[in-house]
Amino acid sequence: MSSEMLLPAVGENEAPFWEAAAKGELRIQQCAGCERLRFPPRPMCPRCQSTESTWALMSGGGTIYSFVVPHPPLLPQFNDLAPYNVILVTLDEDPTIRLIGNLVDQVGDKINAVDPSSIELDKPVQVVFEQINDDIHMPRWLRV
């Protein structure tokens, strides 16, 4: 993984997520009016139409909803890693909120380190953060 890797686009909607991630916290946007969590972050609450929001601290726990193992042809930065895993994690706090990520055995491992045949759906995972640069700490997931 190098500086050429695909970095997340961070706009005003996304910035609080990445600021929290840099502190090792998983935070999800929450309506200041009715407290509904929502993801991906956006300006208005679909339940009460409030445009005020805060960022709620999550436990970092979730379960594997699904996963894929991509093979080439891929973007160059991922071709060299393939086959690797991409998992979709349902957060413990809200079953409608799921995060894309990668399963690793320890922080800093490459995303192709886990044997894909060992990945099981509905198993619990816990978030960890891998520092990529000063601004971006990517969430990855460890099996509990």
Next chain:
Amino acid sequence: MLKDATAIVGIGETPFAKGLEPSECQLASEAIVAALADAGLEPSDVDGMASYTMESTEEVEVAKNIGAGDLHFFGKVGYGGGGGPGVVGLLAMAVATGRCNVGVAWRSRKRGSGQRPWAGAHAQVTPASAWTRPWGLLRPVDEIGLLTRRYMHLYGATRDHLANVALAVRKHANNNPRAIMYERTMTREDYMKARWISEPLCLFDNCLETDGALACVIVRADRARDCPHRPVYIHSASQGLPSQSEVMTNYWNEDPMRGPAWTCAEGLYRSSDIKPEDIKVAQLYDAFTPLVLLSLEGYGFCKRGEGAEFTNDGNISIGGRLPLNTSGGGLSEAYVHGFNLINEGVRQMRGTSCNQVKDADTCLVTAGEGVPTSALLLRN
């Protein structure tokens, strides 16, 4: 009311190939002129046009090339492969309400020789992709692969069920000289040995990459009866964008398996005399084999979770309960954002398909499941 108020009276298409020489504009113009000739109409009769937002040939250019008359309607429908039947439905509304009298819908694409759409530098086309691509979920096949594995886990579907789809559709293509896979047969072993693209999906779960263009012509039902071919009536048309859904990465709601097909079907049957049990042939959008399983459920041919089982016992082949994608579909005829499914639906209603379903008097044509979608019910 839209019901049976308009009809498709002409279809046209260019050859399909991995690489065609002419520009997308030329291919579009050729397909439209062919569709007009098929309808017994002149290019100067055209006063309405509709296509996909992803279509790169603009009305202005195409209209100039074909020698269209003054246009009174032009419009586009979004979401890529979710668009095809939506484009026809939009144009049918314009024709039915008198906004225009002779409408052409088209799609022209050099996907086979161009860059893959996901290969753009950062490919940040939707806000949601900021939350998926950096972890290596890059391509449509990866995005649908995630839903597929969950589906398999929930309902006990296997690769054999996905193979059922790929094999049935390939067999249909083997009877269709226009199909890219006309001369290429496939066995279950071929399928099982194919290379992975994104596990659990292999090469043959993916559609083709094709250059080509297609078009159809729509007029009001009274005028349709004067055209040379048997009119193919647009009985019902619908679009579906479910509450809290996403484009491709539809992961942020309670039930990602209940996708746009369900919403679209509700609108389709609400204004239809035709119900799923009346439908004897269907063209279901097949950019990926699992989309067919989800669509079988969403459009009411079986219950939730039974789409995989439905593909057994030759059910989706000629002679079965619901022959699917009888020209070879996106998997084996051509992948032109599903427009070939529309033209094949018309051929089935005319009785001129290479894999004609006996006594078929209605045909369902759907757009992409997994994106805001659309569908048509055609009848003869």
